[in-house]
Amino acid sequence: MKVIIPTALRKHTDGQNHLSITATTVQDALEQVVTAHPQLRSSLFDDRNQLVSYVNVFVNDRNIRDLENEATPLRETDEILLVPAIAGG
Amino acid sequence: MSDQGMLAREETARYARHLTLPEVGTEGQVKLKSASVLVVGTGGLGSPVALYLAAAGVGRLGIIDFDRVEYSNLQRQIIHGSEDVGRPKVESAAESIGNVNPLIQIDRHDEAFTSANAMRIAADYDIVIDGTDNFATRYLVNDVCVLLGKPNCYGSIFRFEGQASVFGLPGGPCYRCLYPKPPDPGTIPNCAEGGVLGILPGIVGTLQATEAIKLILGIGESLSGRLLLLDALEMKFRELKVRRDPTCPLCGDAPTITAPIDYDQFCGTPKQDAAQSPWDIEPTELKRRLEAGQPLTILDVRKQHEYDICNLGGTLIPLDELPTRLDELDRTRPIVVHCKLGMRSAKAVQILRDAGFPDVSNLNGGIIRWSKQIDPTVETY
Incomplete structure (x- = not known):
């Protein structure tokens, strides 16, 4: 499955716009992503290892907050999007 | 007959392509003429928004900006020209809008949109467009719209990416439902630091203007409840669902925010001249x-x-x-x-x-x- 990396976070993934992983839950997926790219960790998790509230995680078109948060199960065809707040205008 | 109910001959000529559309027609054009929209910020997003809303015949446009035109604005802020560098943006924008459509009223607010004036200014308009460039003012626009019951046509941009939605409609989410808290300062670079493709606000701003016009006309499906994401490099649009959060402190079932707050403090924005480093x-x-x-x-x-x-x-x-x-x-x-x-x-x-x-x-x-x-x-x- 694909994890889509937004422009604002690509500096932590060597410019890659998506990562391909195999995971069973969102938590598993995010853990794999920050293990592969440790610099992403501080952009996604706070000091208490909670997801920061200014980055939304979507599975396909649904916010994991409206699903089962990090426990949301994943299928191979799912697309995971990291959507940080941006403010430019 | 009142101006509100009828279109003058020069207006029927100007808006002919609208009048031909069954979804607009004379009735819709009169709605546009009777409508008022506040455009917060006359930068990258505000430029196309204000020009297109003016061209479409929105009867009263408010524009608010405290800034002056700089050379680095001209790559994307198409409402301003080279000769405007150094002028107040509101003045330059009003002139461009007047050239596009001299038949509409332009309210100039040559000042910052702040917790002190936002409620008073926004109360006078039907719809607010968020064309700001920082988190503090975005939360202010959002909060004021919810508190006053005004739709907020939202757009924001960064590098090659854009977001658009409509917040603050009855039953729909607000910006805080999507992003309860802003990033820590310096976490997400702004356009001055990270850069932005000049044409990107053109795409996103016209989406915001489209949503405003649909709301005025009462046609189509609003973006409320949906966040549109644009990646201009892939040229891909993605549509995500956004739900109202019943626990939202602003638009939830038991709101605790009942008036504008201190947004610089909320966003941790360094005050001018405030310490940036211990050294x-x-x-x-x-x-x-x-x-x-x-x-x-x-x-x-x-x-x-x-x-x-x-x-x-x-x-x-x-x-x-x-x-x-x-x-x-x-x-x-x-x-x-x-x-x-x-x-x-x-x-x-x-x-x-x-x-x-x-x-x-x-x-x-x-x-x-x-x-x-x-x-x-x-x-x-």
């Missing part, structure tokens, strides 16, 4: 040291293209290269670090101090404040 020095102090001939190294941690616009003659080592280029700096000399506004240099000071450099200071407010307070011949951008 700040004021521009006046740097000037004094230079005039006294004290030995020091000025280290500029901006990018090469920024250095080319203006510089203080310092050594250029961009912030992201600094950790690997420390040996290029003389540890025995005092170092004053600067960037554009003081945020990147504050990080650089910390890096140098952590690496054992004993005397490193941060030029508070960066080269922009230096230009304003010490040497106006230094170009700003």
Whole structure:
């Protein structure tokens, strides 16, 4: 499955716009992503290892907050999007 | 017959293509004429929004901006021209809007949109467009719209990406439902630091204007409850569901925010002249040291293209290269670090101090404040 990396976070993934992983839950997926790219960790998790509230995680078109948060199960065809707040205008 | 109920001959000619559309027609055009929209910010997003809403015949447009036109705006802020550099943006924008459509009323608000004036200003309009460029004002626009019951046509941009939605409709989510808290300052770079494709606000702004016109006409499906994401490099639109959060402190079932708050505090925005680093020095102090001939190294941690616009003659080592280029700096000399506004240099000071450099200071407010307070011949951008 694909994890889509937004422009604002690509500096932590060597410019890659998506990562391909195999995971069973969102938590598993995010853990794999920050293990592969440790610099992403501080952009996604706070000091208490909670997801920061200014980055939304979507599975396909649904916010994991409206699903089962990090426990949301994943299928191979799912697309995971990291959507940080941006403010430019 | 009142102006509100009828269109004059010059209006029927001007809006002919609208009048031909069954979804608009004379009735719809009169709705547009009777409508009022507040465009907050006349920058990248506000430019196309204001021009298209004016062209479409929205009867009263409010524009609010405290800023003046700079050269670095012209790559995307198409409401302003080269001759407008240095003019108040509101003045320049009003002139462009008037050229596009002299039949509409333009309200100029040459001031910042703040917690003190936002409720009073926004109350006078049917719809608000969020064309701001910082988190503090975005939360302010959102909160004011929910508190006043006004739709907020939202758009924001960064590099090659854009977001658009409509917040604050009855039963729909607000910006806080999507992003309960702003990022810590410096976590997400702004367009001045990260850059933005000039045409991107053109795409996103026209989406916002489209949503405003649909709301006025009462046609189509609003973007409320949906967040549209644009990646211009892939040229891909994605649509995500956004639900109202019943626990939202603003629009939830038991709201705790009942009036605008202190958004600079909420977003952790550094106040002007406030400390950016424990080792700040004021521009006046740097000037004094230079005039006294004290030995020091000025280290500029901006990018090469920024250095080319203006510089203080310092050594250029961009912030992201600094950790690997420390040996290029003389540890025995005092170092004053600067960037554009003081945020990147504050990080650089910390890096140098952590690496054992004993005397490193941060030029508070960066080269922009230096230009304003010490040497106006230094170009700003």
